[in-house]
Amino acid sequence: MELKLYNTLTRKKENFKPLIGNEVRIYTCGPTVYNYAHIGNFRSYIFMDNLRRVLKYNGYNLKHVMNITDVGHLESDADEGEDKMEKAAKREKKNPYDIAKFYTEAFFKDMESLNIEIPEIIAKATDHIPEMIEYVKKIIENGYAYETSKGIYFDISKLDKYPVLSNRKMDEQIAGARVDVDPEKKNPYDFALWIKAPENHIMKWESPWGLSYPGWHLECTAMGNKYLGEEFDIHTGGVDHIPIHHENEIAQAKGATGKIHAKLWMHVEFLQVDGGKMSKSLGNVYTISQLAERGIEALAYKLFCYSAHYRTKLNFTFDGALSSQKALNRLREGYLKHLKGEDEVKNEIIQEYETKFLETINDDLNIPAAMGIIWDIVRSEQKSKKYAELLEKFDQVLGLDIKNSQRYLEKQSNIEIPEEIKELIEKRKIARQEKNWKLSDEIRDILVKKGYQVEDSKEGMIVKKI
Numbered sequence: 224m225e226l227k228l229y230n231t232l233t234r235k236k237e238n239f240k241p242l243i244g245n246e247v248r249i250y251t252c253g254p255t256v257y258n259y260a261h262i263g264n265f266r267s268y269i270f271m272d273n274l275r276r277v278l279k280y281n282g283y284n285l286k287h288v289m290n291i292t293d294v295g296h297l298e299s300d301a302d303e304g305e306d307k308m309e310k311a312a313k314r315e316k317k318n319p320y321d322i323a324k325f326y327t328e329a330f331f332k333d334m335e336s337l338n339i340e341i342p343e344i345i346a347k348a349t350d351h352i353p354e355m356i357e358y359v360k361k362i363i364e365n366g367y368a369y370e371t372s373k374g375i376y377f378d379i380s381k382l383d384k385y386p387v388l389s390n391r392k393m394d395e396q397i398a399g400a401r402v403d404v405d406p407e408k409k410n411p412y413d414f415a416l417w418i419k420a421p422e423n424h425i426m427k428w429e430s431p432w433g434l435s436y437p438g439w440h441l442e443c444t445a446m447g448n449k450y451l452g453e454e455f456d457i458h459t460g461g462v463d464h465i466p467i468h469h470e471n472e473i474a475q476a477k478g479a480t481g482k483i484h485a486k487l488w489m490h491v492e493f494l495q496v497d498g499g500k501m502s503k504s505l506g507n508v509y510t511i512s513q514l515a516e517r518g519i520e521a522l523a524y525k526l527f528c529y530s531a532h533y534r535t536k537l538n539f540t541f542d543g544a545l546s547s548q549k550a551l552n553r554l555r556e557g558y559l560k561h562l563k564g565e566d567e568v569k570n571e572i573i574q575e576y577e578t579k580f581l582e583t584i585n586d587d588l589n590i591p592a593a594m595g596i597i598w599d600i601v602r603s604e605q606k607s608k609k610y611a612e613l614l615e616k617f618d619q620v621l622g623l624d625i626k627n628s629q630r631y632l633e634k635q636s637n638i639e640i641p642e643e644i645k646e647l648i649e650k651r652k653i654a655r656q657e658k659n660w661k662l663s664d665e666i667r668d669i670l671v672k673k674g675y676q677v678e679d680s681k682e683g684m685i686v687k688k689i
Contacts, residue, residue, distance in 0.1 A: 226281055226585045228457075229534060231465060231488040232388055236587055241456050242486060247283045248455035249274075250447040250485065251342060252464055255292040255439075256326040257311035259510045260333060262524060262539065263494040263501050267461045269525055270491040270533040270588075272339040274459065276620045277584050287342035288450045290443055293323035293349050294426045294436055306436070309425055319426055323349075333511045336521035338622045344450050348442040351449065352428050355437045358445040358479055359416050367478030368416055371407035375417040375432060377474055380410055387473055388488060389466040414471050416441050440471040447484060448476075458485035462492050491533045498538055509539075517541060518676030520631075522623055523548035529590045529621070549678060552635075555628035557601035558614050564606025573609055576600065577616075584620055593620065640686060644675055648686060651677065 226239045241247050251271050254260050271289075278285060294308055311326075312319040327347075334341065348355075359375055362368045367381045379385045415438040420427035427434045437445075447455065453476075460469060469488065476484035493500075496507040511521050519541075527547035531537040576596060583592045597617060600610050618625040640648075651666040667677050670686075677686055 224281075224581055224585055226277070227587055228487060228489060229587050231490050232483070234390075237487065239487070241283065242454060245282070245284055247278050247285050247287075247457065248451040249285065249287040249342070249457045249459065250443065250451060250455065251287065251289040251458075252443060252460040252468070253289040253291050253345075254326075254330050255307055256323045256330060257307040258326060259512075260326075260330050261501070261508045261510055262514065263508075265333065265337060265511065265524070266494045266528055266537065267459075267491050268334065268339050269337065269528045270489075271342075271459055272337075272622055273533070273588050273590055273620065274457070274489065275340050275342075276622060277588055280581075280584065280620050285343060286451065288344040288346055288447060289342040290446055291323075291327055291345060291347045292439065292442065293319075293327070293347055306424075306426065312425065320349075323347075333521065336511060337525050338522060338624050340622070346446045346450065348437065348446075349426075351442065351446050352437065354449050355417075355441050355445040356430050358441065358448065358475070360431070362416065362475060362478040365478055365481075369409065370432060371405060372419070373405050373407065374415045374419050374435065374438075376405075376408055376413040377416050377471070377478060378409055379412055379414075379474060382474060382477060385412075385474060386466070386470045387483070388470050391466060414438065414440065414474075416475070440468055440475060443468075444472045444475040444479070444484065447472075448479070453480045453482055453484060455485055457487045457489060459489045459491075462490045465490055492536045495536055495538045497540055514544065516671075516674075517545075518671050519544045519548050520551065522631075523551045526551050526554075526594075526623060529594050532591055533588060548676075551623070552632065552678075554597070554601060554623070555625065555632055558611055558625050558628050559632075560606050561601075561603075561611035561614065562608060564608060564610070566605040566607045568605055568607040568609045573613055576613060580617055580620075590621070593617070597621070640675075644670065644673065644686070647673075648677070655679075 227236045228239045229236050251268075254264060275285060275287065294306065308319040308322060311322045315322060331341070359368065362377065363375070366378075368375050368377050370376075417430065417432055417435050417437060419433055419435045424434075424436070427436050447458075458469070458472075473483050476482060495501065496505075496509075499505070499507075501508055511524065514524055515521070524544060524547070527539070527544050528537065530543075530547070576599075580593055580596050583589050583596065586592075597614065600614060603610060615626055624631075647666055647670055651663050651670075654660075654662040654666065670677055675686055
């Protein structure tokens with residue numbers, strides 16, 4: 224069965240076939256480890272996880288690289304401002320390498336809680352300085368770069384076309400950004416490959432151009448080239464990478480090898496919060512651990528992300544996420560009922576579900592539609608172990624750890640409730656009996672802050688420790 228994936232480069236769905244044999248070579252833009260990754264970041268990695276799982280479900284082998292940016296990512300993608308790692312080091316009064324280590328470990332801990340598969344190769348930027356220097360040399364030798372007093376810049380005027388991925392007009396390419404900072408640039412849109420370090424800059428290396436450090440765009444192209452070759456199958460990232468970072472990656476690859484390095488470019492849309500942009504200034508940037516404080520498991524957030532296709536915007540609300548938590552528990556309970564079921568289900572019905580599921584996920588990773596199939600099985604009046612096994616098989620794509628449903632539910636139910644919490648629960652019970660919904664909601668919020676989640680069911684209130 225054909226696997227169709229949407230290609231940002233060609234702006235259409237394409238039948239996917241690896242460049243070489245049965246192996247799919249993928250590059251994913253990883254985190255800049257200067258702070259905790261937020262739930263918007265993790266929407267990208269949940270998409271990455273789905274892509275990996277769908278490819279494997281179709282029988283492909285993977286060689287997948289994800290970078291860890293621990294140097295060179297300036298505050299502005301347009302080569303302006305301070306290095307994010309150095310800024311974090313000043314903020315926390317620590318060495319930037321210690322900062323990188325701490326937030327890298329935090330990132331992978333969150334990845335584990337989300338049951339996201341880790342790519343086969345994790346490549347730290349600071350471990351690949353020699354490869355980046357050689358890549359810059361190649362670009363210079365091919366006549367696509369020049370040196371100024373501030374660094375080595377890529378000369379976009381030498382390209383046959385720029386931009387090619389975002390399809391913007393040149394004057395829109397860095398919309399709203401100051402691009403005339405360096406008067407030595409030949410073109411205001413030329414970008415830094417290598418940056419000469421000020422004397423007080425901590426992260427710098429010896430190079431043919433003096434003590435300096437790499438530009439952010441460079442690391443991905445150089446490391447992709449090292450591990451995957453001059454051409455590979457798929458490059459993934461968020462839509463925010465399209466107009467600058469990925470555009471400049473393509474420029475660098477063409478400058479070094481004459482080729483666009485990835486055949487297929489896949490991008491996940493933004494996560495919005497309460498209908499607007501996620502922003503630190505608005506105080507609506509949330510982490511996975513902050514969701515847990517509100518009674519929302521990491522896997523419930525993963526299920527929440529399945530409510531929209533990866534190429535459409537997704538609006539996060541706490542009400543929506545709490546609904547996903549309840550849905551996840553219903554899914555677990557439904558799976559366990561099937562696991563204990565003794566009804567006979569015809570093999571033709573199982574085969575029909577398998578075919579429909581494969582068609583759905585192979586249509587550009589249509590996970591929301593695939594979840595519709597999951598719920599059809601869960602709600603079936605026939606309770607059969609065959610259905611439980613089918614859910615386990617489909618979970619190879621979803622990654623919701625359905626097989627361990629019993630453990631998750633027991634963890635939520637086996638709790639000792641302090642007297643203070645019992646009193647609040649009783650007050651809430653009375654408020655609901657009196658139809659005082661405002662007070663009921665207020666008490667529920669107090670319970671969440673104290674680490675307890677309350678669910679209202681036909682059997683009464685269910686209390687769970689967050």
